[in-house]
Amino acid sequence: MDIKRLEHVRILMYSHDTFGLGHLRRCRTIAHAIVEQFKGVNVIIISGSQIAGAFDFRARVDFVKIPSVIKLYNGEYDSIGEYIDLDDILEMRKLIIQRTAEAFQPDIFIVDKEPMGLKGELVPTLEMMRKQKVHTILGLRDVMDAPHLLEKEWAKQDMVQKIERFYNRVWVFGPAHFWNPLEGLDIPESLQEKVHYTGFLDREISLSQTSESHFLPDEYILVTAGGGGDGSVLMEQVLAAREFDSRLDYPMVMVLGPFMKLENRDRIRMRASSLANVTVIDFENRMEILMQNAVAVVGMCGYNTFCEALSFDRKALYVPRTHPRQEQYIRASRARELGLCEMITPEEASIPRTLADSLLRLQKIPKPSKNLAADDLKGLDSVCVEIEKLVGDSAIRPERKKPDEQQVMVFD
Numbered sequence: 001m002d003i004k005r006l007e008h009v010r011i012l013m014y015s016h017d018t019f020g021l022g023h024l025r026r027c028r029t030i031a032h033a034i035v036e037q038f039k040g041v042n043v044i045i046i047s048g049s050q051i052a053g054a055f056d057f058r059a060r061v062d063f064v065k066i067p068s069v070i071k072l073y074n075g076e077y078d079s080i081g082e083y084i085d086l087d088d089i090l091e092m093r094k095l096i097i098q099r100t101a102e103a104f105q106p107d108i109f110i111v112d113k114e115p116m117g118l119k120g121e122l123v124p125t126l127e128m129m130r131k132q133k134v135h136t137i138l139g140l141r142d143v144m145d146a147p148h149l150l151e152k153e154w155a156k157q158d159m160v161q162k163i164e165r166f167y168n169r170v171w172v173f174g175p176a177h178f179w180n181p182l183e184g185l186d187i188p189e190s191l192q193e194k195v196h197y198t199g200f201l202d203r204e205i206s207l208s209q210t211s212e213s214h215f216l217p218d219e220y221i222l223v224t225a226g227g228g229g230d231g232s233v234l235m236e237q238v239l240a241a242r243e244f245d246s247r248l249d250y251p252m253v254m255v256l257g258p259f260m261k262l263e264n265r266d267r268i269r270m271r272a273s274s275l276a277n278v279t280v281i282d283f284e285n286r287m288e289i290l291m292q293n294a295v296a297v298v299g300m301c302g303y304n305t306f307c308e309a310l311s312f313d314r315k316a317l318y319v320p321r322t323h324p325r326q327e328q329y330i331r332a333s334r335a336r337e338l339g340l341c342e343m344i345t346p347e348e349a350s351i352p353r354t355l356a357d358s359l360l361r362l363q364k365i366p367k368p369s370k371n372l373a374a375d376d377l378k379g380l381d382s383v384c385v386e387i388e389k390l391v392g393d394s395a396i397r398p399e400r401k402k403p404d405e406q407q408v409m410v411f412d
């Protein structure tokens with residue numbers, strides 16, 4: 001696509017980020033695609049990620065860091081600071097989001113996954129956007145959760161009605177034939193008409209991306225568990241399979257992720273040190289580079305890993321998480337049905353012989369490109385087309401105040 005100009009367009013994005021890296025990385029991917037496609041566009045990402053500053057951002061893309069909270073395994077939330085009350089953190093987040101939106105005055109507001117934000121923190125901002133006629137877009141993963149679990153979660157919050165009230169458009173970041181993330185919900189026709197399937201968000205290596213010297217082999221199997229918060233089990237299962245079957249001697253690179261506990265990290269490193277051809281990396285913020293040089297991928301089937309494996313046409317074996325959400329399991333199961341990957345359950349992977357056999361079969365499966373439809377990986381192009389439709393030639397909001405007329409950010 002040719003580079004176009006959308007003069008003075010401002011896009012605000014929201015990523016709640018309580019566990020892992022998926023939401024921030026998806027928002028960052030979309031933001032970078034937009035500024036690459038359109039001159040004159042500026043993007044700000046509001047993120048709760050603890051490590052947002054560890055990622056590089058392109059010119060005209062910046063982020064506002066809001067206080068971080070953590071999501072516990074029981075689904076509840078807690079503050080990171082031992083002496084900071086969760087309610088105080090949530091109030092700070094809500095105010096920062098609202099004041100950022102007031103000062104930035106976006107033309108488009110894109111919200112990732114959580115329609116009302118963490119604990120409803122977006123409601124005041126969405127009310128303001130509605131009054132100002134800002135284009136509001138809800139971005140959903142290809143798979144949200146098992147239908148019965150999502151219906152139970154959203155029914156308590158009257159979420160479908162709120163989405164219909166506050167959002168002009170719903171983007172699903174996957175092809176329509178792959179999965180319907182709203183399956184099982186009572187979706188009125190008026191809301192269904194707002195849904196647009198973009199296709200998967202494709203990835204590539206940009207000219208600005210360079211790899212640090214990790215002293216990696218020329219070819220390897222890449223083992224990744226995203227942020228790593230719950231990835232240590234997969235890593236140790238893979239190591240157990242290597243220990244069990246001496247035929248598994250192909251070079252392997254394991255990326256632990258920034259959120260893996262120190263004791264798990266140390267144990268994996270110690271165990272890997274006794275095996276040949278296993279390299280362990282703590283964290284890499286340019287996973288596309290590692291993916292490009294890999295011959296195959298072993299992971300949990302989070303959205304970003306899945307899209308990267310498809311984009312670089314890498315054979316993949318997934319061991320998906322099944323609790324507390326079934327998102328990864330559904331994605332991996334559906335992808336296996338379509339011939340895009342192989343999958344085994346965590347229970348099966350806990351048996352070294354079973355996982356070893358699956359790793360050995362990995363070299364024999366076809367690459368995903370053999371079974372991908374033509375437009376399955378056109379997500380970023382589709383997003384940019386949608387952006388251009390929304391703003392058109394009269395992109396800038398006529399009521400936007402000049403910089404010297406804007407309110408000063410005051411937290412009262």
